[in-house]
Amino acid sequence: MAKSKTLPFYQRVRVESRLKRFLDVTIFFLLISLLSYRVLLLRSHGFCCLFAIAFLCEFWFTFCWAFVLNLNWSPVRYQTYPQRLLKRVEEVPPVDILVTTADPVLEPPIITINTVLSVLAVEYPATKVACYVSDDGCSPLTFYSLCEALKFAKLWVPFCKKYKVQVRAPFRYFSTDLASNGSTQFQYQWRKMKDGYEELQQRIEEAAKTLTCGGDHMVDLADFTNTKSNNHPPIVKVIWENKEGLRDGLPNLVYVSREKRPQIPHHYKAGAMNVLTRVSGVMTNAPYVLNLDCDMFVNNPDVILQAMCLLLDPMIDKEYAFVQFPQSFYNGPKDDPFGNQWIVTMQILVCGMAGIQGPMYMGTGCFHRRKVLYGQSLNEANINEKYYEEELYKTFGNSKDFVTSAIRTLRSFGDDSNCLSNSIKSANEVATADYEHNSGWGSKVGWQYGSIVEDVLTGMEIHKKGWKSAYITPTPPAFLGCAPSGGPIPLNHHKRAMTGLLEILISKKSPIVTAFSDKLQFRQRLIYLWAYLVGLRAIPEICYAALPAFCLISNSHFLPKVQEPVICVPLLLFVILKLRGLLDYFETGQSVRAWWNNLRMEKIQTMSTSLLGMVAVILKTFGLSETVFEITKKESSSSSDDTESRDGDFGQFTFDESPLFVPVTTILMIQLAALLIGFLQTQPSIQEFGVAEVLCSVWLILCFWPFLKGMFAKGTYGLPWPTLFKSSAFALLFVYLCQETTK
Ligand SMILES: O=c1ccn([C@@H]2O[C@H](COP(=O)(O)OP(=O)(O)O[C@H]3O[C@H](CO)[C@@H](O)[C@H](O)[C@H]3O)[C@@H](O)[C@H]2O)c(=O)[nH]1
Numbered sequence: 001m002a003k004s005k006t007l008p009f010y011q012r013v014r015v016e017s018r019l020k021r022f023l024d025v026t027i028f029f030l031l032i033s034l035l036s037y038r039v040l041l042l043r044s045h046g047f048c049c050l051f052a053i054a055f056l057c058e059f060w061f062t063f064c065w066a067f068v069l070n071l072n073w074s075p076v077r078y079q080t081y082p083q084r085l086l087k088r089v090e091e092v093p094p095v096d097i098l099v100t101t102a103d104p105v106l107e108p109p110i111i112t113i114n115t116v117l118s119v120l121a122v123e124y125p126a127t128k129v130a131c132y133v134s135d136d137g138c139s140p141l142t143f144y145s146l147c148e149a150l151k152f153a154k155l156w157v158p159f160c161k162k163y164k165v166q167v168r169a170p171f172r173y174f175s176t177d178l179a180s181n182g183s184t185q186f187q188y189q190w191r192k193m194k195d196g197y198e199e200l201q202q203r204i205e206e207a208a209k210t211l212t213c214g215g216d217h218m219v220d221l222a223d224f225t226n227t228k229s230n231n232h233p234p235i236v237k238v239i240w241e242n243k244e245g246l247r248d249g250l251p252n253l254v255y256v257s258r259e260k261r262p263q264i265p266h267h268y269k270a271g272a273m274n275v276l277t278r279v280s281g282v283m284t285n286a287p288y289v290l291n292l293d294c295d296m297f298v299n300n301p302d303v304i305l306q307a308m309c310l311l312l313d314p315m316i317d318k319e320y321a322f323v324q325f326p327q328s329f330y331n332g333p334k335d336d337p338f339g340n341q342w343i344v345t346m347q348i349l350v351c352g353m354a355g356i357q358g359p360m361y362m363g364t365g366c367f368h369r370r371k372v373l374y375g376q377s378l379n380e381a382n383i384n385e386k387y388y389e390e391e392l393y394k395t396f397g398n399s400k401d402f403v404t405s406a407i408r409t410l411r412s413f414g415d416d417s418n419c420l421s422n423s424i425k426s427a428n429e430v431a432t433a434d435y436e437h438n439s440g441w442g443s444k445v446g447w448q449y450g451s452i453v454e455d456v457l458t459g460m461e462i463h464k465k466g467w468k469s470a471y472i473t474p475t476p477p478a479f480l481g482c483a484p485s486g487g488p489i490p491l492n493h494h495k496r497a498m499t500g501l502l503e504i505l506i507s508k509k510s511p512i513v514t515a516f517s518d519k520l521q522f523r524q525r526l527i528y529l530w531a532y533l534v535g536l537r538a539i540p541e542i543c544y545a546a547l548p549a550f551c552l553i554s555n556s557h558f559l560p561k562v563q564e565p566v567i568c569v570p571l572l573l574f575v576i577l578k579l580r581g582l583l584d585y586f587e588t589g590q591s592v593r594a595w596w597n598n599l600r601m602e603k604i605q606t607m608s609t610s611l612l613g614m615v616a617v618i619l620k621t622f623g624l625s626e627t628v629f630e631i632t633k634k635e636s637s638s639s640s641d642d643t644e645s646r647d648g649d650f651g652q653f654t655f656d657e658s659p660l661f662v663p664v665t666t667i668l669m670i671q672l673a674a675l676l677i678g679f680l681q682t683q684p685s686i687q688e689f690g691v692a693e694v695l696c697s698v699w700l701i702l703c704f705w706p707f708l709k710g711m712f713a714k715g716t717y718g719l720p721w722p723t724l725f726k727s728s729a730f731a732l733l734f735v736y737l738c739q740e741t742t743k
């Protein structure tokens, strides 16, 4: 008995592998050897532009590998024990769950309400949960859907709790057939629920048609008359309040559409999160905040307890500022053809970060301590005298109610839930468009502005204060979202990330600039730098890809010839590097195919999205354009015909006229042209044949296979003419220049 009192709620387990360490170090030494070879060559042959470029690229690769080495060195995993927590903690703390949605077309409300339903049904006392939905689209359809979802929730939530349903997002739950082994009562209830959900779906579909022409609805939509998504007053509506305080009832549900005015910047998701933070602050003010994207439903109903194991452990030496769960996806196509299931990243790379100061904040599926979001540093135990009232108003804005709530938070006072309907007025006040004017929101407190990857930036600012973060990977996965399939969407998605990461690198908050004034751990700083530098790697990658082509066309070499012993170095490097990658895929139970798909997508992404991300940042720096948060289209694969069409074009690439496709098509054409020219030229003198260069070229063509197919396919599966035209122009120019320089 006494022993159970001292058992921790969680354990941090080191999971490093000797083999991987050995391979990582070997790769690093091979890279160094390659560099030394270049230096020797430059010394004996004198300066040569070709070798110099090769040297610079390889120097970059070595530099990056040092970061990777750091990342993979000491991974950890967390093991949680929720049962111990339940035994020892009498009253679990409240949590505010913040969900963002922004566009009823790109993010169909049926997806959002599934997330909301899964939130309302979590295994946690209903009195301790409040769900806030931010709607940046100011859409009556979203509001209507939420109201309808609430009616369904009154049946759904008790059903889930009674039968211990695992997946509590109805569209996923009903995507598998009824198991025949349940009791008859369960079977009856199951059918009833399924019918109820289908009706809900129908009502929303109908509303989508009629709302636009002003149909009559059971829900009061007066607030939405004469509103435009980018021009409207704040709308805060309590959809449900758990007035009686029933632990088994339904959690509070609040709809928030912050004020938008065309001339006032709204800072996209970061802005929406800050409004939600304030609205929830004046309403329920829970000490913990979980935020979810509208497509990330709760897949593991125990998730809050899991997080609490880390946040509440009495034996924690240093408090964790936030607890991040992995971003995982449902319904991923087999073998991850678009490389966006992130399995290795989530299961291996992030564990590497967890072994240092902690994972980055990934924007969704993360529990934050509210006081940390309010700017508290580690060891600054409670709000102290230095916070004069005046200063608080300066930081948090001019709402008395909000500042009062913030003081409670910063002083770690207990529960202070208000009656929701009484706080509507202050909620509207803090959701106005100019509320943040001249305040600390977006810089000192809350979600950070200045980059379209607000999450990484916000997390870094927290780490800079000396806080740690933790990472839990429970089975079944805590949250599941939808990953975009095929063609342009994942590339655009990636481009946005690249743009945002570069924005941080060149900003005032860059970890290089603040190196002497912040509390980032050295190795954690390297991790952030590595993430930001990824955005720059298009240049060395593209240059390196051009080298073999150049050599084939101009009949020269940048790699050792086959008969030279030193050829072993690049050869071994290549083989070990690929095997090392493969190891991670085997470890996470994936196939060789998945490894290959990810490998080639990474190549494709580097050369297209990183490049265009760089261009976007350069344009922003010169004030020529602004970076925009383009919302990713979410597929509602809830209906069965959707799944069929998905299977139909399974894994196929689709293209459009986006400039994103030009760089890769160009490089592909250059390789093809180079091989052709190379073979024609080397006929007479077999001696000069650059085997290594040919292999490089062929390897690239294999990586770009979907594009090669796209050059000959039709419709959306084919590369459009303008893209082909632009790319061939660039490729011809390259060939011409190569021949000119060797004349
Ligand atoms: O003006 C906006 C734009 C977006 N969103 C919401 O932001 C979320 C993420 O948008 P999405 O288009 O799905 O972006 P992703 O690239 O999938 O998001 C990843 O990258 C973002 C930026 O790094 C993170 O914030 C996300 O959590 C992370 O999932 C969605 O819920 C949107 O509704 C808003 O609320 N307001």
Ligand SMILES: [Mn+2]
Binding pocket: 293, 295, 481, 632
């Ligand atoms: Mn998303």
